[in-house]
Amino acid sequence: MACEFDAPEGVTSHVLANAQLPTLPPGQYTILAAFVLACPRRRVLKIIARATGAKCLPAARIPPAGDALHDSHAEILARRAAVRWFYEEIGRDVAGERSTWLRRGEGAGTGEGDGGRYELEEGVRLHLYVSTPPCGDASTRFLASFQDPAIALLKDGSPLPSPSPNVALLPETAPALALARGRDGYALYGVLRTKPGRADSPRTECMSCADKIALWAVCGVQGALLAAVLKPVWIASVTIGEVGDADREVVREDCERAFGGRVRGVRDLPVGYALHEPAIHFTALPFASARTSVLVAHPGCTPKSSNESLAWHADSASPPDVLINGRKRGVAPKHAHNARFWCAPSPLPSARLGQ
Numbered sequence: 001m002a003c004e005f006d007a008p009e010g011v012t013s014h015v016l017a018n019a020q021l022p023t024l025p026p027g028q029y030t031i032l033a034a035f036v037l038a039c040p041r042r043r044v045l046k047i048i049a050r051a052t053g054a055k056c057l058p059a060a061r062i063p064p065a066g067d068a069l070h071d072s073h074a075e076i077l078a079r080r081a082a083v084r085w086f087y088e089e090i091g092r093d094v095a096g097e098r099s100t101w102l103r104r105g106e107g108a109g110t111g112e113g114d115g116g117r118y119e120l121e122e123g124v125r126l127h128l129y130v131s132t133p134p135c136g137d138a139s140t141r142f143l144a145s146f147q148d149p150a151i152a153l154l155k156d157g158s159p160l161p162s163p164s165p166n167v168a169l170l171p172e173t174a175p176a177l178a179l180a181r182g183r184d185g186y187a188l189y190g191v192l193r194t195k196p197g198r199a200d201s202p203r204t205e206c207m208s209c210a211d212k213i214a215l216w217a218v219c220g221v222q223g224a225l226l227a228a229v230l231k232p233v234w235i236a237s238v239t240i241g242e243v244g245d246a247d248r249e250v251v252r253e254d255c256e257r258a259f260g261g262r263v264r265g266v267r268d269l270p271v272g273y274a275l276h277e278p279a280i281h282f283t284a285l286p287f288a289s290a291r292t293s294v295l296v297a298h299p300g301c302t303p304k305s306s307n308e309s310l311a312w313h314a315d316s317a318s319p320p321d322v323l324i325n326g327r328k329r330g331v332a333p334k335h336a337h338n339a340r341f342w343c344a345p346s347p348l349p350s351a352r353l354g355q
């Protein structure tokens with residue numbers, strides 16, 4: 001397959017051409033995110049994970065057993081599905097089906113240092129596509145640009161809550177009050193923000209997608225458990241849809257600050273970890289179920305975000321999981337706690353690995 005590598009239009013057109021998403025009811029929109037591996041040497045792009053979603057569980061509805069997905073925003077589900085793919089790809093390689101995307105690090109079998117940990121093949125890069133600017137610090141000005149002026153004034157002036165004692169502040173890089181609910185106080189830049197943005201929706205304990213992308217820019221997308229067998233994998237670029245030419249300069253500035261600029265002061269990281277700020281790109285290619293596409297198709301309507309999410313990872317025999325309220329759609333309540341019926345990007349991947 002011949003593609004333009006590391007070019008946002010190439011990555012985006014590849015994602016949209018292979019999205020294979022169900023059509024939403026009229027007036028409903030969602031967000032699409034996908035992780036794509038690119039190998040310029042072999043001139044191949046591979047979508048390893050894809051997800052849609054714009055919901056997260058209110059704090060009051062998080063199950064005591066923790067066996068539901070709290071955060072079903074597209075970027076977060078796509079990252080979970082990507083982690084799942086990395087686990088399975090390593091499993092296939094160990095079983096003798098040699099991976100063309102991952103390789104065993106030098107010193108395999110020695111048990112020393114990075115010996116035996118997998119890493120991306122030389123030259124392979126990981127890209128993220130998102131159909132709209134990620135929620136949180138990356139999108140407050142973008143969203144404010146089409147907000148009702150009276151509401152904007154209210155949110156601009158609303159006080160920030162005091163940070164929880166559990167939230168670690170980054171001295172020198174974060175303002176004194178560094179935690180905000182949704183879009184409250186959106187004129188303040190660089191603060192951590194919880195989901196969701198709407199002030200009339202129930203409180204959650206989910207950090208915004210922009211905050212999680214900033215975390216991945218330092219720690220990698222693989223997470224602590226997978227880091228035992230895979231060296232950190234960082235996002236090389238983020239390509240964003242729905243941003244018109246007039247807004248791109250502002251949104252680029254916000255994304256660069258949100259995804260990396262505000263954590264440049266982080267220090268004393270473990271060996272092997274460092275800030276990797278992703279390049280920011282924009283695309284004019286439309287996603288058919290984006291909010292702006294729904295407005296074009298149904299002028300005058302008030303688009304509503306879909307309650308359902310979808311998560312898919314490559315090289316799986318199973319169809320994409322459809323999720324609602326953090327669980328697989330269609331699973332009877334009596335089976336909700338049975339791991340057999342959990343979605344593929346499970347909240348407890350380690351428990352599933354042994355199955």
Ligand SMILES: [Zn+2]
Nearest residue numbers: 073134135209
């Ligand atoms: Zn989000």
